[in-house]
Amino acid sequence: MYVVRPVEAGDIAALEALAAVTMPGVHTLPKTRDKIEQAVERSIASFAAQVDIPSEESYLFVLEALAERKIVGTAAIFASAGSNGTYFSFRNDVIQQVSRDLNICHNVHALTLCSELTAYSQLSSFYVDEALQERPEAALLSRSRLLFAVQQPQRFGDRFFVPLAGVTDEKGGSPFWDALGRKFFKMDFLDAERVIGGARNRTLIVELMPHYPVYVPLLPGDAQAAMGQIHPSGELAFNLLTAEGFEADEYIDIFDGGPILQAHKHALRTFTSSQTLRVRTGDGQVPEGPLVNYAIANNAGPAFRAVTIACPELEGCEAVALSPELQDILRVAEGDSVTCVRV
């Protein structure tokens, strides 16, 4: 069995071990002991905080394999992106060009540096052990952040986004960066990401990045091809998020051109189709009929826990049957309410 829960101080060593694994697509997961400690402390403080308006909170969830007591995945959500500045991205604008005299009509794409994603809630740091990538636990982990947001709307914005790492070559170079950022920063992609610490809210971005729209047709072919393309490591996250209702295409990352998925919460399946059901104790029998996978989260605020189960369609039901073991894992009892959504 697996459970998703907020990170705890005891997880630091496990996270350090995880960070040692190469995860090229996950820039936002801290890599050093110090940074990991800070991230864990910040998450614990965030879960504990009384929040009226989303601000600098950052919530870090882990996926734990209960049998081995092992951390096999992470996923985070920031309450408000760029909360200590401005979150910069490129907006993918389309300029329609029509010439009546010449009977020409075509669209020109242009990238505009914009701050529209500032104050969105930002999903990040999604990582799941390779062995679990095909399993419903991957979806559970990704979606737990949104289940928490459904239960605690005051902690989050009305809109969410997720930047996914863009494509890089074998040497860690980015064709998109080479065509754009390098001209202004005068440094390699990895160096730039290092100095800026993966952030997108720094004054130096205003100082250095182009303020006028970048006409896409003027970019070299490989840079154009990289726009909105994900690094292979991000494919799982991409698939889970688009299934959730996130949309790509409108924004891309200013550094590597990777896609930024975004959505209003009304467009997200977790928000529109999750149900609040009562817990009843199951008889342990495998139910008859076709089974579907659900994510089930308790409703315990900072003591948030979520699991997946396979059960018959819950549509129209008022209660969900959970075995005593699952009730233990979720720390709920018969009659408690849980939030359920199909994964």
Next chain:
Amino acid sequence: MYVVRPVEAGDIAALEALAAVTMPGVHTLPKTRDKIEQAVERSIASFAAQVDIPSEESYLFVLEALAERKIVGTAAIFASAGSNGTYFSFRNDVIQQVSRDLNICHNVHALTLCSELTAYSQLSSFYVDEALQERPEAALLSRSRLLFAVQQPQRFGDRFFVPLAGVTDEKGGSPFWDALGRKFFKMDFLDAERVIGGARNRTLIVELMPHYPVYVPLLPGDAQAAMGQIHPSGELAFNLLTAEGFEADEYIDIFDGGPILQAHKHALRTFTSSQTLRVRTGDGQVPEGPLVNYAIANNAGPAFRAVTIACPELEGCEAVALSPELQDILRVAEGDSVTCVRV
């Protein structure tokens, strides 16, 4: 009783009479006999057309008072705005300005000439007799266009918008125009609207309007105050549309600064909460319990007809009771399917 139906050739005289009434907020309703004839012909051709991809179709609906056989309202929908060009509007951008050195953070609004609304479906020409403005027939008329779009999605885009007339002074001047358009067009607001025929897709807009963002703080106070404000004649339409799920604030009209409401169809109540029910013949008795107003439309394509009824909540029902008289008006029989939505 009132019915909403497509305009017919026999309505031309009635429309001419209507046009004689001053309707300062409805620029898009044709005023001359010639133009009215063209609009009616175009609508008839549009309803009759086999459509795969929305293009230059324009559908004009009328609200008819059946007892007097009198036209008491109009409402139109264009399949694809700017279909023979580009639909121009101002996008209301927010530029976040943060200075770390000075510890300053503020937002600056800027208006950018954009073509993003091109190929949206456009609602327009909404007019309803003053006596009916408080009645459910006003909502029926406005919403009939969307009911038709629910039934015939291939005829429309996924997104819809509605420009509402902006504020003008007693002399027909527009403070927003005076601060912006006049500087480029060198003519009065009403003259400009006349030469451009209310259109927003003309080459001369590219030729004359400013291509760089207009910083709102640099506009005079009265022009800023007029941004996104509706002409009093548009209040009913505004209220009906925002109740429907349309959102203002993102776009304004390039001429008078009036609001342009827009929405993805998934955000519109007619799309998300309309039901398809079977017709059964009612017993003519007023049903018990609380009554709510519904718009009911037949599902007859070019022979579209819609009425309002007051009945008990239809949520969870499979059929709706209609009196024989209503079945006549809608031209449906028991067992036919109709599209219903609360108004």
Next chain:
Amino acid sequence: MLVVRAINENDLDALYSMATQVGTGMTTLKPDMKMLGDRLATACASFAETIPPEQRDYMFVMEDTSNGRIAGVCAIKGAVGLTEPFYNYRIGTLVHSSRELNVFTKMDTLYLSNDLTGSSELCSLFLHPDYRQGHNGKLLSKSRFLFIAQFPHLFTQKIIAEMRGYQADDGSSPFYEGLGRHFFKMDFHHVDDLTALGKKSFIAELMPRQPLYIDYLPKEAQEVVGQVHKSTAPARRLLEQEGLHYEGYVDIFDAGPVLQARVSELRAMRDSELATVAPDTDMAHACAPAHPEPTLVSNTVLKDFRMIVTQATPVNGEIDLSTQDLQLLRCHMGDTVRTLPLNVRKNNV
């Protein structure tokens, strides 16, 4: 003998036959009887001062008086861009700097502009191949400066000349291939022809209007910004000697440079002098330079402006012109003429 003179009504056929020699690349001088006739009428009205200064188009022809042939043509337009917008790219500088990262990046930037609207323009210079020798080219081109120096009040503050931009050996324009083609999606020569026909509204509709960093362009396009066509290099040098400079304006299609000057700073404005036609005296003879330099001399009559190049040199406000020179200029003893050394004096520094 060659004289450059104001064009007149009788020159239309000669002008047409000249235009047939011009070939592509000069859009203002095409062998089209209607176009040339209109232009000639404007030119005559200009010298007669019957149209306002900004609509004028002063055309000059070089005539071989030995056979009556027209050997060349050149013109000055009173003002550009007042009926159709006149577009250029202006090259500016933007600096992106971050003290935190110790990065300081200076970038050249293209701005679509109409800045040169209202300037007077030197244009339509063509010398028949049979006459490409000696001082003829200089006389033809520089005659316009003498005209400006004589009638500066007819011109705006700024004078410009558009130079044909760099082309590769195959006739393609690397700048157009790197920029314009992405937006026009048609051939360079096709666009050029459309421009010549006055179909210019498409520029406003199709060109990218936002400032562009030159660094976004392919290297080959970057390299030719402000570079002239091989065959235009001598003409550029000649104009630069007269005080025009490349100040960062280029053609939007081929990035050929626009040379420009304040009228008041033209060499001709500073160095040309009025002189009275007078017979040589011993005194003047004694004071004359040992090695006389060729001198441009013009009469001072707008309607029948005429210029020659001669070996006579003005001394103390007088100049001794031969009978032949006087005939060419239609001047007499005692008349006032304007003179300018044909070649630029070397700086004394």
Next chain:
Amino acid sequence: MLVVRAINENDLDALYSMATQVGTGMTTLKPDMKMLGDRLATACASFAETIPPEQRDYMFVMEDTSNGRIAGVCAIKGAVGLTEPFYNYRIGTLVHSSRELNVFTKMDTLYLSNDLTGSSELCSLFLHPDYRQGHNGKLLSKSRFLFIAQFPHLFTQKIIAEMRGYQADDGSSPFYEGLGRHFFKMDFHHVDDLTALGKKSFIAELMPRQPLYIDYLPKEAQEVVGQVHKSTAPARRLLEQEGLHYEGYVDIFDAGPVLQARVSELRAMRDSELATVAPDTDMAHACAPAHPEPTLVSNTVLKDFRMIVTQATPVNGEIDLSTQDLQLLRCHMGDTVRTLPLNVRKNNV
């Protein structure tokens, strides 16, 4: 007697006491011992050529040799904008025209630019009130042009001078009130002080970067674009006589004009001459003009550059200077000096 000379290590105290007289409005000359000391060190290194040309800052002082007092100061910066971005608004033209409507609108437009990056700058001109008389102001200001004419290789192609912009009687700037205040949300003088302190990154962060039509600004702001402060008008005229022009660049806060010139087109480059110091001869005496004009004369030594104004006039490459003049210039008979008429010759047209 007054001499303008390269500043040296011993001038710091005098410079400081001069700076206390300056008052607000000149941000480069504040009574701050540390700032002035640093600047003096740069100036000495500049004349000694121990730092690269673009880092140099040539400061000159006007010394009253009768009492050793420093009467004035002025400077030329080798290049601006190479460590901190140098911002201006450039005024361009955009034309909006529709043949269909027969509308043709020509609009002035402000572009935020760093175009003048790398230009040399005339700056820090201050003459002590006690010495504001006679030719003193001209000598002080124009001495810089003689220096440039003597050492043109030390300067970039372009030379600029920023002029203080128009202020209303109450000291407010109508341009700032109409534009900058909306974005900075602070007082004009506060912003000015911050700029002087080098806190400039806020410009990139807070200023509107998109091109702005001047027509968007209130009328009072439009009217003062390119207008100088009342007290700066004479300085502007003086620089214009030397060949600098307003070419459409203005200060981003008060819209004061930037005057600029190509170094090669300065009057001093054209009209200054070298001359050998030689005693007066009968021949030279006979050829000298009847009414001699005051002449600027300098030595030709970079490290100890010295300039005076004198009534002596160069004749045929020789000039007869008095013993006193020679002492001021630290020159001797037979030395070469550079001369330039103090006043501009009237055009002969």
